[in-house]
Amino acid sequence: MQAVLIPPQVPLGMIKSFGVIGEQYEVVRPLRPLDGGDCMYEIVLVKTGESAEYRMTDINDDPLAI
Numbered sequence: 510m511q512a513v514l515i516p517p518q519v520p521l522g523m524i525k526s527f528g529v530i531g532e533q534y535e536v537v538r539p540l541r542p543l544d545g546g547d548c549m550y551e552i553v554l555v556k557t558g559e560s561a562e563y564r565m566t567d568i569n570d571d572p573l574a575i
Contacts, residue, residue, distance in 0.1 A: 519550060525574055
């Protein structure tokens, strides 16, 4: 039987920013688990619509967008 790994939850659709005055991004979906209990998420930059990958621990460190 294959184990199913459920990634730690980050509220999907949340708009955050890279630091206090950085670009805003939307948290889209979890992509894959990483070592050490971290998880890679897909994010989309609000201004450009560009998609990127970003670690859950970094998402949790970033503030909510104002």
